[in-house]
Amino acid sequence: MKRIYIPKNEIEGNILKAYLESDGIRTDISGESLRGGIGEVPVSDFIGIWVDDAEEARAVKIIQDYQSSLGAKDQPVENPKRKVIGFFWVFGLGAGVGLILGLLLNLPGNEGAKSPIESADLNKDGKPDVFYRYQGGQLSRIEKDRDLDGKIDSVEFYEGGKLTRIEADNDYSGVFSKFWYYGDGGLERSIEYYMIGEKPVEETSLIIHDDLRAVIYKDTKTGIIFKSNHYSNNHLRESHLDLAETGRFTRARAFDRMEEPSGESKR
Numbered sequence: 001m002k003r004i005y006i007p008k009n010e011i012e013g014n015i016l017k018a019y020l021e022s023d024g025i026r027t028d029i030s031g032e033s034l035r036g037g038i039g040e041v042p043v044s045d046f047i048g049i050w051v052d053d054a055e056e057a058r059a060v061k062i063i064q065d066y067q068s069s070l071g072a073k074d075q076p077v078e079n080p081k082r083k084v085i086g087f088f089w090v091f092g093l094g095a096g097v098g099l100i101l102g103l104l105l106n107l108p109g110n111e112g113a114k115s116p117i118e119s120a121d122l123n124k125d126g127k128p129d130v131f132y133r134y135q136g137g138q139l140s141r142i143e144k145d146r147d148l149d150g151k152i153d154s155v156e157f158y159e160g161g162k163l164t165r166i167e168a169d170n171d172y173s174g175v176f177s178k179f180w181y182y183g184d185g186g187l188e189r190s191i192e193y194y195m196i197g198e199k200p201v202e203e204t205s206l207i208i209h210d211d212l213r214a215v216i217y218k219d220t221k222t223g224i225i226f227k228s229n230h231y232s233n234n235h236l237r238e239s240h241l242d243l244a245e246t247g248r249f250t251r252a253r254a255f256d257r258m259e260e261p262s263g264e265s266k267r
């Protein structure tokens with residue numbers, strides 16, 4: 001086995017592993033710690049992506065293609081645990097901001113003051129349901145209460161006037177569980193958290209130039225990727241499965257243009 005790459009973070013490591021394995025290259029991400037608890041893995045513990053010596057050239061090429069398709073842009077380090085805390089933080093903040101704003105906006109003499117926050121009342125019930133927050137004169141955040149229950153359920157983040165991220169509570173449960181990340185090429189990645197029975201799932205979609213390329217399903221309790229779907233021209237072409245969560249894909253399915261199964265192999 002040969003180490004060919006040190007991923008920047010867990011997500012990149014998992015995506016690359018899925019990519020390489022979908023091309024039939026046996027891949028190990030070193031460090032069993034990767035399969036440990038969610039968010040407990042410091043970036044420095046990532047020792048690397050390993051492949052068989054004979055596959056080195058092919059694997060390096062696949063990784064280079066992947067990177068150039070991303071524009072070799074530095075992504076922020078993802079920390080899943082921070083993210084989970086993130087939703088609650090945003091949710092709490094949203095509720096808090098809503099409350100404070102409600103008070104502020106009702107203060108007499110506040111009109112005309114240069115506030116870093118503007119709001120709109122879309123359903124005209126007298127209560128604002130969209131908040132625009134500014135930092136240094138620039139839009140930094142749009143917070144929305146889409147179901148009009150008084151709680152923020154979607155937050156758009158802006159940097160330099162450009163949308164960088166959306167966080168949403170799509171089922172209005174009070175937990176922000178869906179995240180979209182935008183780069184120069186538009187939507188690059190989305191992550192959704194949900195349960196399949198007792199299994200907490202993190203579903204990561206990778207989009208390159210408006211094309212869905214891969215969707216990776218991870219059990220966040222075990223840290224194991226149990227399914228990796230690969231697309232071309234937005235059609236599902238391959239699915240790699242590790243339903244027993246052995247840590248290695250044990251089954252691969254191919255799909256035809258109609259997304260009907262056209263072949264299956266076991267390892």
Ligand SMILES: [Ca+2]
Pocket residue numbers: 144145146147148149150151152153172
């Ligand atoms: Ca709401």
